[in-house]
Each structure stands twice: as structure tokens, then as C-alpha cells.
Amino acid sequence: MSYVILYTTIDNLNIGKKIVKKLLEERLIACANIFKISSYYWWKGKIEKGKEYGIFLKTKKEKYKEIEKRIKELHPYETPCLLQLEIKKGYKKYLSWLEKEIK
Numbered sequence: 001m002s003y004v005i006l007y008t009t010i011d012n013l014n015i016g017k018k019i020v021k022k023l024l025e026e027r028l029i030a031c032a033n034i035f036k037i038s039s040y041y042w043w044k045g046k047i048e049k050g051k052e053y054g055i056f057l058k059t060k061k062e063k064y065k066e067i068e069k070r071i072k073e074l075h076p077y078e079t080p081c082l083l084q085l086e087i088k089k090g091y092k093k094y095l096s097w098l099e100k101e102i103k
Contacts (some may be wrong), residue, residue, distance in 0.1 A: 002061035027103035
């Protein structure tokens with residue numbers, strides 16, 4: 001089985017928590033981590049900066065399309081960040097737990 005960490009960002013903690021809760025309830029992810037970040041980026045021809053929250057979503061590679069669909073439905077950004085990071089190695093017991101929790 002292939003596992004991944006999906007990474008997204010959001011500027012509203014409560015909305016981020018709602019997205020995570022929905023993905024957990026639907027068993028699309030086994031775990032999420034939310035953390036404060038400072039973001040700097042190009043947007044509509046100028047450099048922007050802002051306070052955001054980064055979110056790691058731990059899941060199976062095969063769940064990407066379903067999660068992308070949910071993120072597009074629930075996320076307030078016009079163009080939300082959603083990146084897939086491959087997990088090449090991991091603690092076997094942890095990966096077994098991931099396998100068991102994702103449906």
C-alpha cells in the first residue's frame with residue numbers, strides 16, 4: 001500500500017478544523033496536523049504575505065481524488081494549495097495503523 005501526506009493551507013482555523021473533521025468522519029484520512037505558518041506568495045501580479053495555517057493530511061495515495069474533491073467543495077480559497085508528498089518509508093506499526101483507519 002502507498003501512503004502520502006497531503007499538504008494544504010488555510011487562513012481560518014475554524015474552517016480548517018471543519019475540513020479536517022469532515023475528512024476524518026468520511027475516513028478519507030487517518031490523521032491531520034494543523035500548525036501556524038507565515039506565507040509569502042505571488043497573487044494577481046504582486047507579492048502577498050499573510051498568517052495562515054498549514055495542514056498535513058495523512059492518507060493512502062488512492063484517496064487523493066476524493067480528498068481533492070472535498071477540499072474544492074469546502075475550501076474558501078479560489079485556488080487552494082493541495083500538494084501530495086510521497087511517504088517512502090515509515091514506522092511499520094504507524095503505517096499499519098494508517099491502513100486500518102482509512103476506509
